[in-house]
Amino acid sequence: MLSLYTFILLIFGLAVVLDAKSSSGNSVLVILDPARRPDYSIFFDGLQEKGYDLTFRAPKDETPVLIQDDIPSFAHVVFFESDTKHFAKDITPQTLVELLSGKTNLLIALSQKQNLLTSFAPEFSLILPPPGSSLLSYFPERKENNSVVPIEVPSSSNIISAGTAPVWFSGVPFVLGNNPLIFPILNAPAESFAADAEGITPDALADAAEKGGEGLWAGSQLAVAAGFQTLGNARVAWLGGVELFSNEFAKKEISKGVKSGNQQAAADIAAWTFQESLVLRIDSTTHHLVNTSVPKEHYTINDVVEYIAQISRFNPNKGKWEPYSGINDLQLEFTMLDPHIRTALPPVPGSPGKYAVTLRVPDRHGVFKFVINHKRKGWTYLQSSTTVPVVPPRHDGYPRFLSAAWPYYAGAISTSLGFFVFSALYLAGDARETNLRKAKGAKAQ
Amino acid sequence: MSTAYPLPTNLSKTTVANTASLLRIVALGLISAAAIASRLFAVINFESIIHEFDPWFNYRATRVLAAKGFYEFWNWFDPTAWYPLGRVVGGTVYPGLMATSGVIYNFLHAFNLPVDIRNICVLLAPGFSALTAWATYMFTKEMKDESAGLLAAAFIGIVPGYISRSVAGSYDNEAIAIFLLMFTFYCWIKALKTGSALFGTLAAVFYFYMVAAWGGYAFITNMIPVHALALMLMGRFSSRLYVAYCSWYAIGTLSSMQVPFVGFQPVRTSEHMGALGVFGLLQIVAFAQLARSHLSSKQFQNLLTVAVIVMGVVGTFGFIALTYMGWIAPWTGRFYSLWDTGYAKKYIPIIASVSEHQPTAWPSFFMDLQFLIFLFPAGVVLCFRELRDEHVFVIIYAVVASYFAGVMVRLMLTLTPVVCVASAVAFSSLMDTYLDPTQPEAEGESRPAEVDASAASNGSTASTASKKEKEKAKKPAAGGALSDIVAATSSSKKSKGVWGLDTRLVVIAHSLLMLGFFVFHCTWVTSSAYSSPSVVLASTNADGSQHIIDDFREAYYWLRQNTAEDAVVMSWWDYGYQIAGMADRPTLVDNNTWNNTHIATVGKAMSSSEEVAYPILRKHDVDYVLVIFGGLLGYSGDDINKFLWMVRIAQGVWPDEIQEPNYFTPQGEYRVDDRASSAMRNSLMYKMSYYRFAELFGGGQAVDRVRQQTMPKTGPTLDYLDEAFTSENWIVRIYQVRKEDDLGRDLKSANAFAQGKKRKRTKPVSKRRAITV
Incomplete structure (x- = not known):
């Protein structure tokens, strides 16, 4: 019995060692026509090397199902097959949203054709150009087709590693709506615009231009890759075109002698989507009176209370959570209906991962909450709420003798x-x- | 001396006295038993359960007190009430009731009698009703004699006006307060009669108990000063009055300030100023008496005039100035609503929305008091005959309480004791007259009445002789009764009386019949009207058997067993205490209606559309919303019928967003069918009440049985709430508030997406704007 137990432990231990660098699981479902699989082998091999367990499924296959008994079957889903018009029964916009609420991460590539993603994308406040459009740019002058556009990686990006060479892109640009959960990963170059493949401006562009909204489907407000993090911290990466991940673009030189950054960018985008990078968590929060260490069930008004949060960041290289003191703009609110106190929650120098603040409880009794609500683009949202009643002094808690x-x-x-x-x-x-x-x-x- | 019937002659006076006192004890014992027994209908017909709304809080508080002790109760902060404001229970509660139960509980447990705290709570009110009967006996004894006392005790023991608030399970402050009221009054009368500081102190102690037990203590606070003032105005100032009042006021006020909920009110609010004023006046009058005994009458006259003028001016201006400076709180709204019955509806809808604050309907006087209401004026008039100090008290009490009982249904409770006392005085006078065996002399020969030894009219020392006018007093004509008094006071020399047995028997038989009917009436009213716990409803099956409708407890237990322990439940405030007591979940508002804005917030959420209500619900961390819906069963006390109050209360705080007329049809009707106004149909309350209601009728005509209206075929839809639970008879419906959408969409479009509806194609908005100027 004991040996069986140790054996199971051993298996789990091995599983941890063999685990991919993702913080949320290593099973990946790739929805892709088997015939096109070799086109992206560099990307897929890269994933497998990291330890991901890839399962491939043709768009019309019935198995393996996305959701079994209301539980998502995979930790991540890569949706590369977007040119297909018809999909198997269980692949619908609704099931994809259900996947997200089940904390499955999605990597989705759009296409110029109209299919289920056309009705799915607006739910993320993604505004797509009319079907058949793609991103065109005549600058810089180059031999290639005008629809294959080199894009600079923004230096401020925290998803794609710094110093990555420009990437080749070919596909659909899109505009981001006003949903605060979506943010661009790669913007289109300022000189680019959306048009159909022949370079004729689509009606929409013309219409919009006539109405005074000059250059709506043009310029750097267009995005070609966007990230979306749901309130439940599931991640979705939207890509304007699947070619970004292709072997062809990965090998293609961006300028003489310089390889394009596609391979790196693809790996980075996947790493972000699969909860490898920029993943944080609150390990624990406690609160106690200053000079004591045991949390109290309730505090008296005007008590001086210390609040401590322990925060870790996932280290994908080691596959381990490590204390993280790098957040400098963390805030703590002490709330009853409205925040009565809003204060910075700074990292404690010397103790990694520890953030602490001392505050005086307001002169108001009620049911208060310590609230951390830290939402930064790309980073995991940090949310924590601890309820603590604040009570008036006890009958013997008042001063006995008043001058x-x-x-x-x-x-x-x-x-x-x-x-x-x-x-x-x-x-x-x-x-x-x-x-x-x-x-x-x-x-x- | 001739007698109407033979009397035993060989009895010694002590035998008679002993027998009479034994009979009195037995009678009081039986009265107590009857008082307790008739209050047990609720337990027998239903079960040992706490009734209604407020008792549930009292019960919960008592459990805390019994489990954790008095100091924990004293410092109890309840974070689950008025979420998230919380309630400082120790400082906002009259702890007398809970303390009483706690003392009984600890007393019994000290004797190793493991009685459940619930049973103590359930049976406290019947127990105290027996004490009330005794207190009323003592009080009435001071008015007339022991026989009147026994009658009064019997009346108060079973009169429905008091039973309505003291059946088993009705664990409310009134349960012990009426006993304290009567006993304080008794002590006051006793103190006044004897001039004893001991009784004055006793009155103060019981006054303190009353203050700790019920907000209605203000009635005593004003009754006793009014009595004292009336006595002074009648020129009856005496050192007895001075001692009685001063000892009561000084000790009573100081001790009442020890109750945290009362605090400094006795010296800071207008309601208590009368008592303080009379206290001051008494000192002045006493000083004047002293001065008079030391000064010549001329000097005294001058002094008196100057002093009265100066003091009147200073007192009045002082009072006004203090009120303006905020040292004395002006009259509260509840107080104004006693004088102007329309006041509350206009300015404080929250008070007017309580059904027991409505003016009393005429039939309820008869329902609650039966034939006592006819005897009551006769008793009051009889008080004028002697008009001793204590009779003045009864007269004032009768006038004041009659007025208040007419203003508010619940104040019927304070009227009931005086009705019983006055009726007992009247009835016992009647009995005295007709049972008195002495026959009048044939001629107008003046002879003093002997003290009669018959057990029936024991010890009526004062005036047994002249009471023949009772046969006329039975006619309710006030003029006749008054002329009788005149006759009685002027011609006390002439002996009058009743000849023969036949007339006596007719009147006595008739009176006994009335008593019998009274008993039947009381029993019937108690069993049919006042014994319903209202937590459990009863209906009758076709075959006459009883059918119990237990939707409330079903729903509350569902909440208790299926929701997270800290899940916040929003409902209209009526159900707050029950949810806290039975479901043990935090509530937004409850029956302790101290924060109008918070209640108005709930009213606003209930009466606005889902989109407007949702942020309010999220802000208050609401997880579940509970509504009461009677449309299926015909239960008329449901939330749709209370809905206009929610609208009114919300309108009081947000007049721009909620307007009452929007909830009526253009014709001014309150409708819920397809002619209902759009504000009505979009309101959260309407949607929650009628969600999927039409489906229940399987395509047939859906009829709301309370409002007798036909509902539209397609009912309302909900986007922001999910139906979580509906009880067997649909009385309680519970909805779960949805979490915010994962993708940051509003829930309406998220819902539309989940149902497969296509979204309208959006186009990017231009971020550059043309310069237009």
């Missing part, structure tokens, strides 16, 4: 004294009177 109450103390003392004196005098006087009366009586006698 302001001296008039009352004086009144009470003087009345007591007066009563004492009065009683004494009264009793004594009574005695004398009776004595007198006695004396009188004696005299009379």
Whole structure:
């Protein structure tokens, strides 16, 4: 029995070692026509090398299913087959959203044709150009087709590693709507525009230009790759074209002697999507009175409380969570309906991963919450809420002796004294009177 | 002396006295038993359960007190009430009731009697009703004699006006407050009669208990000063009054300030100023008496005039100035609504929305008091005959309580004791007259009435002789009764009476019949009207058997067992205490209606559309919304019928967003069918009430049985809430508030997407704007 137990442990231990560098699982489903699989072998080999477990499925295959018994079957889904018009029954926009709520990550490549993604993309506030459009650019002058566009990797990007050479792109650009959860990974070059393959401006562009909205499907406000992180921290990467990941573009030189950055960019985008990079988590939060260490069930108003959060970041190289002190703009709110206190939650120097702040509880009783709500583009959202009632002082928690109450103390003392004196005098006087009366009586006698 | 019937002559006076006192004890014991027994209908017909709404909070608080002790209760902060504001229970509660139960609980447990705290709570009210009967006996004894006392005790024991608030399970402050009220009054009368500081102190102690037990203590706070003032105005100032009032006021006020909920109110609010004013006046009058005994009358006259003018001016201006400076709180809204019955509806809808704050309907006087309501004026008039100090008290009490009972249904409770006392005085006078065996002398020969030894009219020392006018007093004509008083006071020399047994028997038999009917009436009203726990409803099957409708507990237990322990439940405030008590979940608002804005927030959420309500729900961390819907069963106390109050209360805070007229049809009707206004149909309350209601009728005509209206075939749809639970008879419906959409969409479009509806194609908006100027 024991040996079986150790064996199971061993297997799990091995699994951890063999695990991919993702923080959320290593099973990947790739929806792609088998015939086109070799075109992307560099990308797929790269994934497999990292330890991902790839499963391929043709778009019309019924198996393996995406969702079994309401539980997503794979940790990540790569959706490269977008030229197909018809898909198997279980691949619908609705099931893809369901996958996301089941914390499955999606890597989706768009195509120029109209298919299920056309109705799926708007849910992410992605605005697609009319079907058949693609990104064109005449600059810089080059031998290639105008629809194959070199794109500079923005230096500020935290998803694609710095120093990556420009990448080749071919496919559909799109505009990002006003959903705050979506952000561009790669923008189109400023000189580029969307048009159909022949280079004739589509009606939409013309219409829009006529209405005064000059150059809507043009310029750097177009994106060719975008990231989307759901509130549940599932990640979706939208790509304008699947060619970005192809072997052809990966090998293609961007300028003489310089290989394109496609391979690196593809790996980085996949790493982000598969929860490898920019993954954070709150390990624990505690709170306690200053100078003590045990959290209290409730605090009294005006108590001074220390709040501590322990935050880790996933290190994909080691496949391990490591304490992370790199967040400098973390905030803590102490909220009841509205934040009563909003303060910075700075990292504690010297103790990695520890963020702490000391605050004075407001002079207001009620059910308060310590709230961390840290949303930064690309990074995992950090959300934590700890409920703590704040109570008024106990009946014996007030000061017993108030200097302001001296008039009352004086009144009470003087009345007591007066009563004492009065009683004494009264009793004594009574005695004398009776004595007198006695004396009188004696005299009379 | 001739007697109407033979009397035993060989009895010694002590035997008679002992027998009479034994009979009194037995009678009081039986009255107590009857008082307790008639309150047990609720337990027998249903079960040992806490009733209604407020008792559930009292019960919960008592459990805390019993489990954790008094100091924990005192410092109890309840984070689940008024989420997220919380409630400082120790400082916002009248702890007398819970403390009483806690003492009984600990007492019984000290004797190793493991009685469940619930049973103590359930049976506390019947137990105290027996004490009330005793207190009323003592009080009435001071008014007339022991026989009247026994009658009053019997009346108060079974009169429905008091039973309505004290059946088993009705664990509310009133359960013990009426006993305290009567006993405080008794002590006051006793103190006044004897001039004893001991009884004055006793009155103060019981006054303190009353303050700790019920907000209605203000009634005592004003009754006793009014009595004292009336006595002074009648020129009846005496050192007895001075001692009684001063000892009561000083000790009573100081001790009442020890109750945290009352605090400094006795010296800071207008409601308590009368007592303070009379206290001051008494000192002045006492000083004037002293001065008079030391000064010549001329000097005294001058002094008096100047002093009265100066003090009147200073007092009035002082009061006004203090009120303006904010040292004295002006009258509260609840107080104004006692004088102007339309006030509350206009300015404080939250008070007007409570059904027991409505003016009393005429039939309920008869329902609650039956024939006592006819005897009551006769008793009051009889008080004028002697008009001792204590009779003045009853007269004032009768006038004030009658007025208040007419203003508010719930104040019927304060009227009931005085009705019982006055009726008992009247009835026992009648009995005295007709049971008195002495026959009048044939001629107008003046002879003093002997103290009669018969057990029936024991010990009526004062005036047994002249009571023949009772046969006329039975006619309710006030003029006749008044002339009788005149006759009685002027011609007390002439002996009057009743001859023979036949007339006596007719009147006595008739009176006994009335008593019998009274007992039947009380039993019937108690069993049929006042014994329903309202948590459990009863209906009758076709074959006459009882059918229990237990939807409330079904739903509350569902909440208790199927939701997270910290899941916040929003409902209209009526159900707050029950949810806290039975489901043990945090609630947004409850029956302790101290925060109008918070209630208005719930009213706003209920009466606005889903899109407007959703942010409110999210802000308050609401997980579940509970509504009461009676349309299927015909349960008329449901939320749709209360809905206009929610609208009104919300309108009071957000007059721009919620307007009452929007919820009526253009013709001004309150409708829920397909002619309902759009504000009505889009309101969250309407949607939650009628969600999937039409489906229940399988394509047939869906009829709301409460409002007798035919519902449209397609019911409302919900995007922001999910139906979580609906009880067997659809009385309670619980909805779960949806989480925000994972993709950051609004839930309406997310819902549309999930149902496969295509979204309209969007085009990018231009970020550059043409310069237009």
